[in-house]
Amino acid sequence: MIKKRIKALAILSGAAFAAASFVAVPSSSAASTPIKIGYLNATIGPFAGPAPDGTRGVNMALKEFGGAINGRKIVLIEEATDATAATAVTKAKKLVEKDKVDIIFGPLSGDEGVAIANYAKTVPSVTFVNSSSSASEATLTVKAPNFFRFHGDAAQWNGGLGEEAVKLGYKKIATLADDYSFPYANFGGFAAGFCKAGGTIVKAQWPALGTKDYSSVVAGIPSGIDAIYAGVGGSDAVNFLTTATQNGVKKPLIGGTILVDASVLAAKADIQDAAKGTIAAGPVPPADYHSATWDKFVADYAKVKDAYPSPSIFAILYYNSFKSLLAGLKAVKGDTSNNQKALRAALSTLKWNTPTGPLSMDKNRNAITSTFIYQVVSDGKGGLTTKNIKRFDNVAQGTKVYGRVNSCADVK
Secondary structure (H helix, E strand, O other): OOOOEEOOOEEEEEEHHHHHHHOOOOOHHHHOOEEEEOOOOOOOOOOOOOOHHHHHHOOOOOOHOOOOOOOEEEEEEEEEEOHHHHHHHHHHHHHHHHOOEEEEEOOOHHHHHHHHHHHHHHOOOOOEEOOOOOOOOEEEHHHOOOEEEEEOHHHHHHOOHHHHHOOOOOEEEEEEOOOOOHHHHHHHHHHHHHHHHEEEEEEEEEEOOOOOOHHHHHHHHHHHHHHOEEEOHHHHHHHHHHHHHHOOOOEEEEEEOOOOOOOOOOOOOHHHHOOOEEEEOOOOOOOOOOOHHHHHHHHHHHHHOOOOOOOOOHHHHHHHHHHHHHHHHHOOOOOHHHHHHHHHHHHHOOOOEOOOEEEEOOOOOEEEEEEEEEEEEEEEOOEEEEEEEEEEEEEEOOOOOOOOOHHHHHHH
16 A cells, blocks of 8 residues: 655545644644545555545545545545455445444446445434546436436446447447446446437446456457457556457457546556557546646646646545545534534535536536547657547436446447
């Protein structure tokens, strides 16, 4: 697990918190009592590589607020998860029951998010703010009144990509995606538009999250298709793209949202032949996108130690989500009393212009936000970058929770 400190932020292990908080609290008055936030981040397992970029985003947001709200210092207590539901809940219980946190921030991955949203119902005195987990069920089905997600779900992120694929002539596809809730929703959002536009899913494969050897998956891709949809991320994406490159896969790729994220394109691996030309969609603007708010975010991000060449999906989602939490706390002057009733009211109606576009909240406390369709291209320096195709604003969550989509019949 990677832990970072900046002057405005202390991310502490549970064991270190007692001593550190003793130093941080100069008086016993309520106004000076720290706001304790439990931070769940999947720094173990398949997302161990990109997860620390989320912490960079958290640090950036907290720095903007001076590390405190209305005189109350923000103290984060980090717990490492491994992208599994069981570990996420175990760590969340530790933060709530032992560390007595006021708020939980996280988790990263889909199944974790659904589990944490269900756990939130059992501890109504704690507010939960999601970081990047994007399984639809967390807000569409569970609907915990104390759980907030300040970004879209995985299906929202792929809105419009299916239609774009058909326009490019990709009418028959094979698919492969990790076998858990996030890729189900991500591919479901793609497939709904793709199938409606006249596309056909020829074959679907569902390798386990954390797969290291994709040779059998690549061997199972049928002939007679126009393109391959790949819904894998983190180390899985690097492993798949490496295998595809080494096995001479020539069919164009359609990426799930995290297949060609900045953290993957920056990997020191043999992925270029497979990754180049990939079209994908998600909440992060491509490298050639410009707006005043986005350009400022990118410039500030570039100053952060160990930053990627461009912000990853985790950096921007954690930044937008944590800044939304801080904005809500500021709106109520740091008041976390009365079961945080005022804070939740503020979070439920929050609106602001994020670096990636306007954000507002729906009745299920899920964000209405922007998505981008982009393509992977050469950066002219021997590496890979992304170029913008389209931006969609005011993208709202749908009404369907997707399981495994194996054919177009599954999205009709």
